[in-house]
Amino acid sequence: MQTPHDTRAPRTLNIGILAHVDAGKTSLTERLLFDHGAVDRLGSVDAGDTRTDDGAIERRRGITVRSAVAAFTVGDTQVNLIDTPGHSDFVAEVERALEVLDGAVLLLSAVEGVQARTRVLMRTLRRLRLPTLVFVNKIDRAGARTDGLLADVRRLLTPHVAPLTEVTGAGTAHARVARRPPDRGTAEALAEVDPGILAALVDGPAPTAADLTAALAARTADGSFHPLHHGSALGGQGVAELVEDLVRLVPPTPPGTERPSRPRGTVFAVRPGPGGERTAYLRLYDGEVRPRQRLTFLRREADGRATQVSGRVTRLDVIGRSGTLTAGNIAALTLSGGPRVGDRLGALTDRAPHFAPPTLETLVRARRPEQAAPLRSALLALADQDPLLHARPAPSGATSLLLYGEVQMEVLAATLAEEFGIEAEFAPGRVRFLERPAGTGEAWEEMPWLDRTRYWATIGLRIEPGPRGSGGVFAYQTELGALPRAFHQAVEETVRATLLTGLTGAEVTDWRVTLTRSGFSSPVSTAADFRGLTPIVLRRALRRAGTLLYEPYHAFEAEVPADALAAVTARLAALGADFTGTTGGDPVWLVTGELPARRVREAELRLPGLTRGEAVWSSRPSADRPLKPPR
Incomplete structure (x- = not known):
């Protein structure tokens, strides 16, 4: 603990706790806070009195919905814990948390083992090269595995892992954890990512314990190697060893080099x-x-x-x-x-997202007509907290929302009722399609004295495809200042609103619209003239450009018994799957590929019957593709 006379700058680590739902993230957070004096009693998910799940909905459901931050101190290091949601419907919260972390703890259950969500998270952590420690939780629960689970971790999550603790009495209330000194197995695992250790193993002399300790720290820090710990968040076993290695192996993010530093x-x-x-x-x-x-x-x-x-x-x-x-x-x-x-x-970076955006669209209406306006305001406020909701007006007074799944929809309905006093009805979710311009189209209209329109405005617009992921870009070919600012703003805002609905009814994305002509008559012309004429000109230009309709896809992984491989691949192919790999053999094959999002639910329902209930399926949003014609 830092003393009043200690002049060293305190060190801060921002650590995220990530896991499949129900692996014990919130329980581990409570244990860490309690063991280090940050709280005076252990909170319980079942009792609904945890420190980080402070919302009424979170406590009632026993799941984390929003990321929360809590801190404890170890020596001269402050650890800020970011407890993230485990359910895939709240991936947006995880997305934002990943950006601010120095390191992560990925939890597994010693009973349930490596689950679908765990694999998605580890894949992302490895891609980001974020320093990550693996914590095998629930070693004191009946059915807990250790050695077999380590083999699963190496096969399904990462081969670059080594246990730093060992367990006695796994699966019983007497389970205990002890330090495991670096050994030949640790050296061989490190040799795959550390040239120095590899050279020592091949050419000698053999690496010493100090060599292995130094290599472990370096490779953990660069995100290429993952130390593994065992323990129990509820019982406290193994938590001290986890904290010791977090502080020892995860370096804080260095500050920038700009002087004087701007925020x-x-x-x-x-x-x-x-x-x-x-x-x-x-x-x-x-x-x-x-x-x-x-x-x-x-x-x-x-x-x-x-x-x-x-x-x-x-x-x-x-x-x-x-x-x-x-x-x-x-x-x-x-x-x-x-x-x-x-x-x-500081700078606004255009980084690629770690997870794909939501693909489920729903319409929300107030059950009581007088609450229609408050509902719209509440949804816009919630969209400020979660921009991926993409709340926007829809016909007949409804509001369109983008979501990840049905659980998120249920939580949102409960939030509207409890925090805003609004009872809302959600239409069944449907997969969201998108349009993109297929080519370039241009159109224009002159002012009324040419007797072609009732609007006192001249507008020319050109629409063309923009780069993937660019959304929409509005540009000017006309001279800025040729129109009053209010008229410019009216044109741009109307272009963006108009392209929320394309030629097929889907939203248009990745477009570039350029104002090629403009004119007005003072004092007759108003902003309303430009708002009225813009959709007419833009629709004409869009029809000339044409659009392509795109549908979202999911990347999937299916583990199936060898004798069911043919039946499973045939069914997936019939659902429109494109396969990217088939590996393994007796007794299990791993089939990977991409499948239209609208067919994922059907695949999940069909697989158990084809595999006697032995299949393991996982999928995640990946990208979109042009809509294929019906077979």
Whole structure:
């Protein structure tokens, strides 16, 4: 613990806890906080009194819905724990948490073993090269496995892993954990990612314990190797060893090199307050933030535009500390400008998402007509907390939402009822299709004296395909200032609103629209003329360009018995699957590929009957493809 006379800068680690649902993430968080004096009693998921699951819905359902931050101290190191949701419907929360982490703990259940969600998470962690320790939880539960589970981890998650602890009495209440010193097995596992250890094993002399310890630290830090620990979050076994290695093996993210440092950070979570205010969680990478300081955040809108939001810090609570927010730390703050998730201090990067966006679209309506307007406002407020909801108006007073699944829909309905007092009806979710321009189209209309339109405006528009993932870009070929600013704004806003519905009724994406002609007559022309004429011209240009309809796909993995391989692949092929690999053999084959998202549920339902219930299926949103004609 740092003393008042200790001049060393305290060290901060931001650690995420990730796992398949029910693996014990929240229980591990409670254990870590309790063992290090941050809370005076253990919270229980079953009792609904945990520290991080503080929402009524989370406590009633026993699942984590929103990322939460809590801190404890080990020596001169403060560890900020980010407890993330495990259910795949809340992947957006995990997406945002990954961006602010120095390292991660990936939990497995010693009873359930490697599950589908675990594999998706580890694949992402390995791609990011994020330092990650594996923690095998529930070793004291009946049915717990250790050696067999280690083989599964190497086969299904990563071959670059070695246990740093060993278990006696696994599967009983007397299970105990002890340190496992580095041995030949550790050296052989490290040799696959560390040239120095490989050379020592091949040419000699054999690596010493000190050599192995140094290589373990280096390879864990660069994300290429994963130490494995055993334990029990409820019983506390093995947790001390896990914490010791977290502090020893995971380095904090170094601050930037710019001097003097400007504030640079990311808002990764937003929580509503009882008075309507919003508390933002900001991870700072560089510089400092003080109370009452004025900040300017950069924001990427849903349509791709970059905007600025400025405000003064009205409250600043640094997690685990007091006073100024410094680089490497996290603070809960309120800002007069109203921050959103994803807002950034410093440069606005166009990074690729770690997970695919949601593909399930639903329409939401208020059960009582007088609550239609409050419902729209509530959904827009919730979309500020989770931008991937993409709330937008739909016909007949409904609101369209993008979601990941049915559980997220149920939680959203409960949130509207309990936090806003609104009873909402959700239409059955349907897979969301998208349109993209197939070519280039151009159209224009002149002012009324040419007797071709009733609008006092001249507009020419060209639409063409934009880069994949660009959303929508509006550009000018005309001279800026040729139109009053209000007319320019009317054209751009109407273009974006019009392209929410394309030629087939799906939203148009990845487009570039250029204003090629403009004109007005003062003082007759108004912004309403430009808002009225723009859809006419744009629709004509879009029809000339043509569009292609795209549907979302899921990447899938299916483990099937050898004698069922032919039947399974035949069924998946009939559902439109494209196979990317078939590996393994007796007794199990691993089949991988991509499948239209609208067929995933049918595949899940058919597989048990084809494999006597022995198949293991996992899928995740991957990308979209042009819609194939019916077979």
